[in-house]
Amino acid sequence: xxxxxSVLAVAAIVAGCGTFRAPAPPPPPPAPTAAVTDTPExxxxxxxxxxxxxxxxxxxxxxxxxxxxxxxxYLPRLRAIMARHGLPPSLALLPAVESxxxxxxxxxxxxxxxxxxxxxxxxxxxxxVSARRxxxxxxxxxxxxxxxYLAALHExxxxxxxxxxxxxxxxxxxxxALARExxxxxxxxxxxxxxPRTSRNFVGRFMALVRLAEPTNC
Numbered sequence: 001x002x003x004x005x006s007v008l009a010v011a012a013i014v015a016g017c018g019t020f021r022a023p024a025p026p027p028p029p030p031a032p033t034a035a036v037t038d039t040p041e042x043x044x045x046x047x048x049x050x051x052x053x054x055x056x057x058x059x060x061x062x063x064x065x066x067x068x069x070x071x072x073x074y075l076p077r078l079r080a081i082m083a084r085h086g087l088p089p090s091l092a093l094l095p096a097v098e099s100x101x102x103x104x105x106x107x108x109x110x111x112x113x114x115x116x117x118x119x120x121x122x123x124x125x126x127x128x129v130s131a132r133r134x135x136x137x138x139x140x141x142x143x144x145x146x147x148x149y150l151a152a153l154h155e156x157x158x159x160x161x162x163x164x165x166x167x168x169x170x171x172x173x174x175x176x177a178l179a180r181e182x183x184x185x186x187x188x189x190x191x192x193x194x195x196p197r198t199s200r201n202f203v204g205r206f207m208a209l210v211r212l213a214e215p216t217n218c
Contacts, residue, residue, distance in 0.1 A: 040151065042088055045207070046187075048204075051204050054201075058212055059212065064096075064209065064212065067096040067100045067101055068213060071095065074092075075093075082147055084147075085148065085151055086151070087147055087150060087151060090217060094167075095114040096209055097202065097206050098111075098116040099113065099116055114143070115136070115146040117136050117142060117146065121149060122145055125149050126148065127141060127145045162186045164202065165200075168202040168203070169195070181194060
């Protein structure tokens with residue numbers, strides 16, 4: 001967003017003396033206005049070309065409709081859990097990117113369930129993970145843990161794009177990026193190449209998914 005072009009004031013003749021006033025200084029440009037405020041309860045919806053590019057891809061990809069169709073049975077309860085934790089209900093769509101709403105999905109590094117939680121993270125946020133019981137396979141229990149984790153990440157990083165990047169790449173990776181550029185936003189870190197490509201794509205893809213799945217909220 002840019003300021004309007006400055007307009008030079010026309011010099012005026014001072015009544016009774018015939019001299020000219022100095023040109024008035026141009027008005028200051030208007031302050032940039034954020035499209036959406038990022039708060040614990042609200043997911044931002046920025047207008048960014050990287051998100052628009054992901055939205056164009058997803059519109060042509062049958063994966064989106066298939067994933068959302070699988071998620072229909074889970075989404076009402078997942079949205080309610082997010083809201084109860086004071087988080088944006090739109091975060092209930094995150095399993096579409098993480099697991100395709102497959103409650104038994106397994107990742108390459110031991111991730112499991114709708115939310116693809118690793119064992120240490122699951123235990124850190126109250127789940128039982130043992131040889132006899134794995135709460136990551138229980139959609140509601142896993143969502144409770146994911147909500148607590150996401151809330152902690154937003155409190156730590158102060159914005160949802162960075163919190164989501166940390167959910168994907170881990171807090172250490174985001175901390176290293178911020179050590180190189182303190183106080184930078186996710187978009188600045190992404191633009192300067194301080195974040196992994198997978199995390200940049202993860203955030204852009206998820207925000208595009210939210211835009212397509214919830215057009216009235218974004």
